[in-house]
Amino acid sequence: MIRRVLLVTLIVVTALLLQSTAFSELRLLGVRPELLYLVTIVFALLGGPNEGALVGFAAGMAQDFMLHEPKGITALTLTLVGYAVGMGRHLIVSSSPLVPTMVVALASFTGVVFYEVTAFLLGTFGETPAAGAKIALLSAAYNAVLTPILYPLVRRVAEGSVARRVVRF
Amino acid sequence: MAVPRGRPRSARFLVAGLVSCSLLIITLDYRQGPDGPLARAGDAVHTALAPMQQAVTSVTRPVGNFFSGLANLPSLAEENRSLKEQVAQLLTERALVEELQRDLDELYDIVGLRQTLDPAGVPAVVIANGVSNFDRVITIDKGEADGVGVDMAVVTGSSGSARLVGRVVSVTANAADVELIIDRDASVAGVIDSTREVGLLTGQGEEDLRMDLITRPLDLTGTPPQVFTVAYEVGGQQGRYPPHLLIGEVARVFEDDNQLQTSVSVRPVVDFSSLTFVLVLITPAPDEPAAGEPAA
Numbered sequence: 001m002i003r004r005v006l007l008v009t010l011i012v013v014t015a016l017l018l019q020s021t022a023f024s025e026l027r028l029l030g031v032r033p034e035l036l037y038l039v040t041i042v043f044a045l046l047g048g049p050n051e052g053a054l055v056g057f058a059a060g061m062a063q064d065f066m067l068h069e070p071k072g073i074t075a076l077t078l079t080l081v082g083y084a085v086g087m088g089r090h091l092i093v094s095s096s097p098l099v100p101t102m103v104v105a106l107a108s109f110t111g112v113v114f115y116e117v118t119a120f121l122l123g124t125f126g127e128t129p130a131a132g133a134k135i136a137l138l139s140a141a142y143n144a145v146l147t148p149i150l151y152p153l154v155r156r157v158a159e160g161s162v163a164r165r166v167v168r169f
Numbered sequence: 170m171a172v173p174r175g176r177p178r179s180a181r182f183l184v185a186g187l188v189s190c191s192l193l194i195i196t197l198d199y200r201q202g203p204d205g206p207l208a209r210a211g212d213a214v215h216t217a218l219a220p221m222q223q224a225v226t227s228v229t230r231p232v233g234n235f236f237s238g239l240a241n242l243p244s245l246a247e248e249n250r251s252l253k254e255q256v257a258q259l260l261t262e263r264a265l266v267e268e269l270q271r272d273l274d275e276l277y278d279i280v281g282l283r284q285t286l287d288p289a290g291v292p293a294v295v296i297a298n299g300v301s302n303f304d305r306v307i308t309i310d311k312g313e314a315d316g317v318g319v320d321m322a323v324v325t326g327s328s329g330s331a332r333l334v335g336r337v338v339s340v341t342a343n344a345a346d347v348e349l350i351i352d353r354d355a356s357v358a359g360v361i362d363s364t365r366e367v368g369l370l371t372g373q374g375e376e377d378l379r380m381d382l383i384t385r386p387l388d389l390t391g392t393p394p395q396v397f398t399v400a401y402e403v404g405g406q407q408g409r410y411p412p413h414l415l416i417g418e419v420a421r422v423f424e425d426d427n428q429l430q431t432s433v434s435v436r437p438v439v440d441f442s443s444l445t446f447v448l449v450l451i452t453p454a455p456d457e458p459a460a461g462e463p464a465a
Contacts, residue, residue: 013221016300020308021222022229024298025442030375031302049180057187061194065214066300068338068346068354071207072194079191083184119303122199126353127303131374135302 007157012059015039016066031138036063037108038143040078042154044085045100052082069124073115081111101147109140212341219344222297223310231268275446278327290448291315296344305352305372309447312343322410322450323347325439332439333357333398333414334447349441350378350416358401358408359416363394370396370416370435377420377434384430393418396435411450
């Protein structure tokens with residue numbers, strides 16, 4: 001359990017660092033990926049709603065502490081994204097590698113739009129509707145492009161940290 | 170088939186708890202503002218992550234520049250395999266040399282700028298570029314320990330033309346966050362050099378800045394008019410930025426016959442996507458005497 005918490009922390013911190021450094025220079029039409037959304041969605045797909053919500057809350061709080069917006073909006077968004085994706089994973093019947101990519105794209109887009117609406121309701125969203133739509137679409141597309149690279153990595157780490165049942169004869 | 174009800178119910182309780190926790194945090198942070206415990210926790214996270222951001226940036230910046238360079242060279246696709254390898258190798262070396270040369274030139278500019286500007290400044294390296302698509306903020310590697318404080322102006326450019334980057338919005342012991350002038354929360358008082366008309370510039374995100382309160386017609390034929398920061402004082406409160414810092418060039422005039430005032434769009438002269446070195450202008454706090462002046 002402790003090992004898993006440490007690994008999730010490591011993944012979240014790495015995503016946060018990469019998003020604020022490397023990916024701030026590798027933008028897609030001026031928009032960077034939302035790596036913490038991607039991490040949350042992948043954990044939710046692999047671990048279910050409980051794990052999705054917990055990882056989402058932790059990742060969201062980590063991002064909120066780096067922002068100059070009211071803290072808690074990203075945590076709220078990612079908790080709900082993680083929970084929804086975790087609950088919906090039972091509906092996925094195909095084993096196609098495209099499925100995680102599409103789930104990531106759809107969930108990232110919905111999550112970013114939810115964040116924008118929440119920030120707008122709190123009076124802290126300064127973008128125009130067109131800019132907001134562009135950011136939601138492009139960050140979702142960028143996340144989808146990164147999924148085939150990051151999904152196997154996160155899955156490997158996530159599955160490697162699960163405590164295995166010991167069978168003694 | 171019986172459906173196990175324990176896990177979904179526990180997930181619902183968990184998510185309800187986490188959502189309540191998030192709403193509580195939003196409310197607390199909203200009420201307490203930048204001086205509350207949550208903001209201080211954010212500062213602590215910034216302090217802890219700044220050295221790591223610095224390390225990651227120093228590794229990834231040349232790689233990122235190399236890939237950006239390759240993206241602009243479609244003719245490479247026509248080369249054969251061995252030439253491609255040679256070209257890629259040469260490009261890597263050239264990109265690194267150009268990067269080093271650019272850094273060197275920029276450092277020379279910053280040193281020259283520091284010698285000519287009053288007040289003096291602290292040179293800083295950009296170690297991170299915000300974390301969200303909605304926040305136009307950069308993180309620099311200088312903090313309170315170097316004399317950097319909130320609301321200090323940050324510039325770049327050469328000794329011939331200091332260009333405004335933004336202002337410090339939060340500072341920790343070893344790093345500081347700088348709100349860029351293109352951020353939608355940023356505003357600067359500026360003056361158009363050709364008409365000497367003063368207006369208020371506001372950030373528009375990825376688009377050009379918008380300058381309001383313009384009353385005189387502007388002629389955009391020929392060299393575009395430039396916009397500089399301007400000193401002002403309202404009710405004993407002085408403006409945030411020192412005067413004569415170049416902000417940008419007027420790109421477009423928004424015509425509206427029904428209004429007495431008009432607006433213009435101002436294209437910033439700073440390329441915010443490739444900032445590496447900046448200079449923080451060390452200005453005393455309003456209740457603090459300037460360097461060399463006796464304390465009251």
